[in-house]
Amino acid sequence: MVSVLVLAAHLLSYAALTTASPTPRAASGYAPVPVTCPSSQLVRTASGISDAESSYIDQRYQKASQALKSWLKSVDEAFECRQCSSDGDSGSGNWSDWGSGGKAPVLALTSSGGGYRAMLAGAGIIKGFDSREANKTGVSGIYQALTYHAGLSGGSWLLSSIIGNNCPTISSLQENLWETTIQSSLLVPQILLSPQAAPIYSAVEVDIQAKRAAGFDISIIDPWGRLLSYALLSGPDGGVMDTMSGIASTSNFTSYNAPYPIITALGSNRLIDGTCIPQPNATQYEFHPYEFGSWDDGVDAFVNSGYLGTSFSNGAPTGSCVTHYDQLGYVLGTSSNVFGSICGPVPAANSTAVSSLTLVEDLAELAAPGQPGIPESGVFGLYPNPFHNYPSSSLVSAQPTLELVDGGVGIAYQGNPIWPFLHRENVDVIIVNDNSADTLTNFPNGTEMLHTYQAAAAAGLTRMPVIPSVPTFVSKGLNQQPTFFGCNTNETVTIIYIPNYNYTYQSGTSTNKIQYYANETDGMISNGVQTANRGGDADWPLCLACGIMKKSGETLPSGCATCFKEYCFN
Ligand SMILES: *[C@@H]1O[C@H](CO)[C@@H](O)[C@H](O)[C@H]1NC(C)=O
Ligand SMILES: *[C@@H]1O[C@H](CO)[C@@H](O)[C@H](O)[C@H]1NC(C)=O
Ligand SMILES: *[C@@H]1O[C@H](CO)[C@@H](O)[C@H](O)[C@H]1NC(C)=O
Ligand SMILES: *[C@@H]1O[C@H](CO)[C@@H](O)[C@H](O)[C@H]1NC(C)=O
Ligand SMILES: *[C@@H]1O[C@H](CO)[C@@H](O)[C@H](O)[C@H]1NC(C)=O
Ligand SMILES: *[C@@H]1O[C@H](CO)[C@@H](O)[C@H](O)[C@H]1NC(C)=O
Ligand SMILES: *[C@@H]1O[C@H](CO)[C@@H](O)[C@H](O)[C@H]1NC(C)=O
Ligand SMILES: *[C@@H]1O[C@H](CO)[C@@H](O)[C@H](O)[C@H]1NC(C)=O
Ligand SMILES: *[C@@H]1O[C@H](CO)[C@@H](O)[C@H](O)[C@H]1NC(C)=O
Numbered sequence: 001m002v003s004v005l006v007l008a009a010h011l012l013s014y015a016a017l018t019t020a021s022p023t024p025r026a027a028s029g030y031a032p033v034p035v036t037c038p039s040s041q042l043v044r045t046a047s048g049i050s051d052a053e054s055s056y057i058d059q060r061y062q063k064a065s066q067a068l069k070s071w072l073k074s075v076d077e078a079f080e081c082r083q084c085s086s087d088g089d090s091g092s093g094n095w096s097d098w099g100s101g102g103k104a105p106v107l108a109l110t111s112s113g114g115g116y117r118a119m120l121a122g123a124g125i126i127k128g129f130d131s132r133e134a135n136k137t138g139v140s141g142i143y144q145a146l147t148y149h150a151g152l153s154g155g156s157w158l159l160s161s162i163i164g165n166n167c168p169t170i171s172s173l174q175e176n177l178w179e180t181t182i183q184s185s186l187l188v189p190q191i192l193l194s195p196q197a198a199p200i201y202s203a204v205e206v207d208i209q210a211k212r213a214a215g216f217d218i219s220i221i222d223p224w225g226r227l228l229s230y231a232l233l234s235g236p237d238g239g240v241m242d243t244m245s246g247i248a249s250t251s252n253f254t255s256y257n258a259p260y261p262i263i264t265a266l267g268s269n270r271l272i273d274g275t276c277i278p279q280p281n282a283t284q285y286e287f288h289p290y291e292f293g294s295w296d297d298g299v300d301a302f303v304n305s306g307y308l309g310t311s312f313s314n315g316a317p318t319g320s321c322v323t324h325y326d327q328l329g330y331v332l333g334t335s336s337n338v339f340g341s342i343c344g345p346v347p348a349a350n351s352t353a354v355s356s357l358t359l360v361e362d363l364a365e366l367a368a369p370g371q372p373g374i375p376e377s378g379v380f381g382l383y384p385n386p387f388h389n390y391p392s393s394s395l396v397s398a399q400p401t402l403e404l405v406d407g408g409v410g411i412a413y414q415g416n417p418i419w420p421f422l423h424r425e426n427v428d429v430i431i432v433n434d435n436s437a438d439t440l441t442n443f444p445n446g447t448e449m450l451h452t453y454q455a456a457a458a459a460g461l462t463r464m465p466v467i468p469s470v471p472t473f474v475s476k477g478l479n480q481q482p483t484f485f486g487c488n489t490n491e492t493v494t495i496i497y498i499p500n501y502n503y504t505y506q507s508g509t510s511t512n513k514i515q516y517y518a519n520e521t522d523g524m525i526s527n528g529v530q531t532a533n534r535g536g537d538a539d540w541p542l543c544l545a546c547g548i549m550k551k552s553g554e555t556l557p558s559g560c561a562t563c564f565k566e567y568c569f570n
Contacts, residue, residue: 262417
């Protein structure tokens with residue numbers, strides 16, 4: 001991915017902080033915690049979603065379908081949604097069930113990768129969709145109608161910031177967190193080097209030493225995730241106590257107020273065949289509150305995410321169990337691991353001159369203070385392999401550690417985390433918000449969608465609608481306006497594709513831009529609101545509603561016919 005290489009190059013201008021190593025503090029909330037193993041089974045083969053997820057989704061769907069019904073009615077009284085409030089059985093539905101039983105569609109949102117650009121543009125989409133916001137748009141209410149939300153890389157920063165803060169509004173995150181933290185981004189050398197940031201630097205160093213002292217391999221993803229967390233999470237030491245599994249105990253999760261969150265990452269095959277760069281068929285992993293794992297051939301298994309970090313053999317713990325390895329900053333750092341392409345050891349800084357050090361060297365120094373650099377494995381998100389010696393995980397069963405990278409990198413990079421929903425037959429409609437930088441001006445051009453279609457076809461996944469070639473995508477302007485894919489077949493999901501577009505702000509900012517002034521954060525988010533609402537186009541709310549309900553088997557308002565002509569590609 002071009003932007004990744006550029007990011008790596010950009011980071012070469014980074015400098016390190018040469019603080020003396022503090023004496024490690026006794027306690028750090030970052031270290032994984034050994035616990036007695038539960039008697040329940042922790043690893044399973046990937047046959048359908050877990051009982052826990054299924055139960056969450058049934059409850060969430062009740063609320064989401066009610067919200068969908070109210071929004072549809074607000075758009076056009078003529079919308080029927082006969083079963084929206086009465087049928088909670090979302091677990092087994094598919095499009096062909098609709099005509100007979102009647103069933104509100106299960107909606108998912110995907111937030112793409114692309115650094116802070118993607119995070120902020122994606123935040124604007126949610127702000128535009130969220131009925132809690134003071135400024136209403138014609139599409140306010142869709143956020144409440146979502147059952148799932150997946151994020152990848154920059155999109156995982158957005159999703160983590162939402163769920164890690166118990167699902168506040170985007171306005172609140174914007175005003176109380178991001179305007180300040182992204183302006184004073186710790187990824188900017190002068191800021192990380194400033195005396196004000198020194199306590200953060202030493203807290204991060206203590207965290208990492210504590211994880212190592214607990215017996216775990218450290219990589220540059222530890223400091224990367226920790227530094228990013230200061231911009232995204234709240235609570236002491238950059239949200240150090242937040243874990244992916246802990247999200248299941250937050251109040252808006254236990255009351256089913258929020259869509260089920262999923263963060264994706266890719267497996268590197270370095271330990272299998274020496275290729276660090278993900279190939280087109282790279283294994284797609286997913287992290288969520290209940291589980292971590294992959295549906296893909298060669299892994300085909302999930303582990304209880306709260307027990308990541310535990311050593312397993314053939315699905316059983318080999319000793320005591322481990323918790324708190326699924327630290328949320330480490331997960332979002334893994335999903336945005338742009339360093340895997342280094343594909344080699346990172347030597348120690350060759351100079352004590354602060355100005356000649358790079359970010360990677362600095363992360364390496366935080367990861368392994370005073371050492372001669374970090375080994376090749378240290379550029380990956382490292383996870384003790386829960387599928388070690390697990391029979392169905394033939395691709396990875398021999399390796400003791402999984403090495404993970406950014407979900408949107410590699411030869412046939414896919415910037416949109418659509419994959420989890422091609423495996424979930426209960427999902428009917430995916431709103432794909434693509435904030436990728438495919439073009440020279442940092443806008444999407446369909447490349448990432450096509451890659452997902454091609455990878456799905458190669459893997460025999462039939463729920464992805466056909467995506468045209470990039471020249472067709474661009475010549476028809478599908479990358480500059482919302483487009484619906486899969487309108488006319490019940491065999492696939494419907495994709496509502498919403499690309500980043502510069503309605504009110506030059507939102508094609510570089511993936512390498514690691515600092516936004518408060519006015520830039522606001523400009524990006526406001527532009528995202530316009531993107532959600534198609535720049536205020538009066539027909540858009542109706543057309544979006546028509547697209548969502550197209551295959552429901554319900555009688556649609558007469559205006560839908562015109563919408564389908566305008567928005568349905570196929
Ligand atoms: C969809 O539902 C129909 C009718 O209930 C059923 O025959 C079909 O097998 C289902 N398809 C899938 C992929 O579950
Ligand atoms: C898809 O399913 C709906 C509901 O059963 C039905 O009304 C519609 O005709 C089907 N469309 C196609 C193209 O088969
Ligand atoms: C609402 O919109 C107005 C006018 O565009 C703007 O001045 C105000 O800041 C917005 N409020 C919020 C909370 O975004
Ligand atoms: C989460 O809980 C808070 C406090 O109860 C509430 O204000 C907020 O709107 C909730 N979030 C969602 C998505 O409902
Ligand atoms: C991917 O493709 C390569 C080359 O075609 C093949 O060797 C490998 O087994 C495939 N599967 C995975 C998961 O890498
Ligand atoms: C150390 O850095 C200097 C200046 O960048 C460079 O000239 C020299 O070759 C480097 N030495 C090693 C051993 O990498
Ligand atoms: C689309 O984006 C890809 C990836 O950056 C680029 O290689 C290609 O040239 C672009 N094509 C068009 C037609 O914009
Ligand atoms: C959007 O981009 C186009 C093409 O670069 C440019 O002409 C236009 O002025 C931009 N609009 C805004 C609001 O920045
Ligand atoms: C945004 O804020 C920065 C720093 O405060 C300032 O330099 C810049 O001019 C502002 N940009 C706009 C468009 O107001």
